[in-house]
Amino acid sequence: MKAAEMNKAEKAVLERIPTGLFIAGRWQDATGAATFDVRDPATGETIARVADGTAADATSALDAAVAAQEGWAATPARTRSEILRRAWELVQQRAEDLALVMTLEMGKPIAESRGEVAYGGEFLRWFSEEAVRIQGRYGQNPEGTGNMIVSQHPVGPCFFITPWNFPLAMATRKIAPALAAGCTSVIKPPQLTPLTTLLFVSILEEAGLPKGVVNVVTSSSSRSVSEPIIADPRLRKLSFTGSTGVGKQLIAQASENVLRVSMELGGNAPLVVFEDADLDRAVDGAIAAKFRNIGQACTAANRIIVHEDIAEEFTARVAERVRAMTVGRGTDAGVNIGPLIDEDAVAKAERLVDDAVAKGATLVCGGHRAQGDGTFFAPTVIADLSRDAEIMSEEIFGPIFAVTTFRTEDEAVEVANDTEYGLISYVFTENLARGNRMIDRLETGMMGLNVGVISNAAAPFGGVKQSGVGREGGAEGIGEYLSTKYTLVPTS
Template structure:
């Protein structure tokens, strides 16, 4: 499938090199790797494949720029982030189209991601000038305690493929606001959006070396080299829990500050007193946004037995209205999955659900032909033995399990190693308050299927991670408290 002229022109404007110290250059090995459109399987651009030596040079640049950037006034850092936000809003269509081409999501959702990702730039442009300190007398009365906040130092960011802009802005914006420099490794499946965003930061006035981009197909070797370098002071990773555990082990060797946004297997509970119209809307949003490829996706839909038949029928009717096609084209609700492995995994989960007692309400199969497409699928009567109850899905597959009592719903919801987000639909405010207390998740949506917001602390409990991104808390992940005693004369 030939690219349209506007698509080719956009791709031509994206650098194909490594962003190190303010220049865009080839890999020291000369190697490149291909980026493909998952809806067509065709290569849309080849970019430099960073070596370990390249990654270390990127850290050299970040270390070299750290002192000057930390010494830049908070107002100037704020202004740069605000200019970046304004530029991003001006180029919303370009960023949305680029994301749709390299990741597969529908163009309408990509536009939403530009808005969402941009809010981190705007939010942290405001937080940059509001970093608090403290001044108080010590209890003995012999001196005054001064507490100030200083930048952590050079950071290494590893971002996932499913939200290529928002995951970059969610990490980069607070780091820059706090006065930290950055080396970022975007996912090999979707590096173009991050490169394009780094180009925008340059245009916004960001000094050379403050943000460095090293895309690579050899993630493990690059990360090992940087995490063993004593000049690095912070690691932030978004991805799977098993990879996060390995990175935490490596980061422990140099006692690095870490932020980990890891796996999720979100429950969505629909009680018998729920507003079913609202519950259906919330479930559709929480499950099928981004083709189901989100750590916040509602994987386990836990529905009271008295309303489960009606709920399942309504969900299936909505799913059957979906249109499926290339995300970069207008008018499609469901785009391609990111690669062939995702298609195979979704099919495996459907087969396992049926084998363990579930029934397919609609969908259930990969779509034959070009691209990585899977039918939007609903399965009902899940059993506790189903792999869906334990694993992240990352595909357009909604599974329903039924319950009879509130305690049973809570037990099902909490029976997971993950604790990122939960969703609850009930018209009983007291029950809602009980769910806030009882559900083991770092975030919760009460009668809504969307919780993410730049002004809110994003993060989980248990094996879903450490630290928070966004909100007032987000900038403090990149600051260290420094205490000074001022003796009284």
């Protein structure tokens, strides 16, 4: 396939996006006026050139956040709430622009980009409502000698590092609770997909956000801008979404100043289908859990663990659906599978398929690079996956549906938990008691029971083990940006 070139409407949207750094309420060039290219993975075409920030720019951005912190913390909760609400309304008005930009720079089908705009926008609305519900408590101490006041206060300036795969939602679910709590921030968007974040921050500016409250430093070198910010004793909070390896390095750096950290790291999600599952529901849920975002999600089902009595029928049904999927540029009508983010992602998908087949798996369909100008990989189904295949231990981040089998519930639990990760799991069973047992037995921070997509702004998102620490979203999400203070007031 030869991907279509950008049309006039697409170019017009891109031309309206600011491409500089945003520091202290002003769009500006990077030090030295350096830039880096942003490419459309469906075509390889450069679609924008963005300011390439330096360590000096990073320090300037933190300076702005620190300068704005006291004033923003003192801003009435209702005012903070109304700014977030206006931002949500503007995101709804600009939904098509945001979705188009996301598809152009990341590759996902436009329908999925629209879904991310709706999902990402909900963090603005949810935390606009939470901003006015920050509570403490008051009461007499047990000895009767004084009254105890427990109050909540913003932790202070924050630094956010976001990933390329969900460029709007990963920004809003960090920025929104921070703003609601009264924290200022510096955000470092991903090098591969910075444009969505830049467009979103321009929306925050339009919503009336004061200068310096949110600052953006784009850069081709994450380390060069991250290290000086994390090392600065004025920073009080670090939040990162990305790989476990990088997360560990950042936690080590953050330990020097004992920073509060939130880490949403890697996943190796098991999807368990028991013999009593509703197969129609299980197939629908498994396809959603695997192929959403072209499989490039930490929540993507990585290991499909199916009872041996139904594995053949289940796999055949999935394969039929997968063979009907259309691969192409995400802006084209009817496309289900867009390009992977870059050549490294394609090479990884090829390696994982080759390894699985070499270790005895059956390639049912796909398993190869799709023809085209961009970084396309055919949606793939693999059956009879061996327990020693690399897919069983390595996050795929691609459209590969790999099935292994089990005989007993205990075996399914053992296979599902046999990983250092613990972000999310999926279980399909019509047995309510078994479903409740799985809630207790599976070692993950989240679980979908008879459903393949569970993320919601009103729910806490996060994992256990090496999938991270902290939670984003829900009533728990704002707590990540608040510090508890206890005060004793004597009664005599």
